[in-house]
Amino acid sequence: MPKDPGDSLSFPRETLVSVFKRGAELTDELLRENERLRTKLAAHEAENANLRTQLASNRAIDDLLKRIDSLESERKQLLAQVSKVEEDTSSFGERQAELEDELSKLANLYIASFQLHATLLPDRVIRHLKELLGQLIGSRTHAYYLIDARTNTLVPVASEGVSNRLTPIRLESQGLSTTEAAIERAFMTGVPFVGEAKPSEAADAPNLAACIPLRVDERLVGVCVVFTLLQQKERFSEVDHELFKMLGAHAGTALVSSMFYRQADGVIPPLEILAKETQSSNETARAEGASKEAQ
């Protein structure tokens, strides 16, 4: 017998309700799971994004570190170059200072000889000679002596700062003071004496700082004597020695020339004198040349 459809329907309805409920629960569960998975996915994506960012940042840091290394190396090179340039600059500076010093010494010598030979007037020559010792060398007291061949005496012809009147020095005579004897010796031997800037205080020491024989060509004609130096002058410098050499070679010539000029009342001798000298000099040179060729 067939079942009552109502009965048959009541059972499945409950079942269906139960199934629907179960289905609804499952759907809810699925939705929740879905939501949970979405959240999890979002979290993973966020984490992934973070990791990507971090990775990119690490790469950037790597790049930056490499750049820093490169810049550091460049900096070291530049510092080395700067150090080299500084060294070179300092070396150039020192060299320039040395050259300026040398130039200054040459200027002193040039100016001294220029002024000395710029005149033939005895009073100007003497003025220049005094200035040379006083201003360029730093002498406080000094004198120039010339030889008087007739009396064999060194006669003072100019002096500066000497309180007592200087007396002539008769060569090879008895009773000369230590200082006079030192002056005589320099003249007789032709050897210059350049001592300490401050003369020795010993009783038997000559009271002079320098004594320079003066020559005209090879002939001794006098001496230049520096007795004392300026307070601030502590020692003779390299340029002083050069100035003394210049004085030895030029002061005598300047003095003697000025004496001749004064004796001639400033009249310049006839030019034939020079012409004859030149002719004679040329003939001598030719003869010497011919003699060498013959040898």
Added chain:
Amino acid sequence: MTEYAALVVEDSPMMRQLIVFALSRLKMIKVTEAEDGVDGLRKLAGGKFDIVLTDVNMPIMDGLKLVRRIRTDPVHKDVPVIIITTEGAAEDRKRALELGANAYVTKPIQAPQVVACVKELLKIP
């Protein structure tokens, strides 16, 4: 390049030439020379100078009198003055500086010494 005007007052031609040589090393200084204090004042009156270098012992008017006159001159009262002298005593230096000199250099001089002094006073690097 700035050009400066310097007045050198010195009676010794040798020293004058040496000072002029020293100044020539600066390449930017036009130098006028005077033989004594009076000549120096005359040159000062006829121009505008940036620095004066003067000796002390000179005929007619000495360097110290010149410094005094410069310090009362409306045009040049602030001009730096360098004394170049044989007088090396401390009291001479003190006196010159008290009168208004800006620097005191004792002879004998070397060009680099004068150059350094001028550069310092004119603030030339």
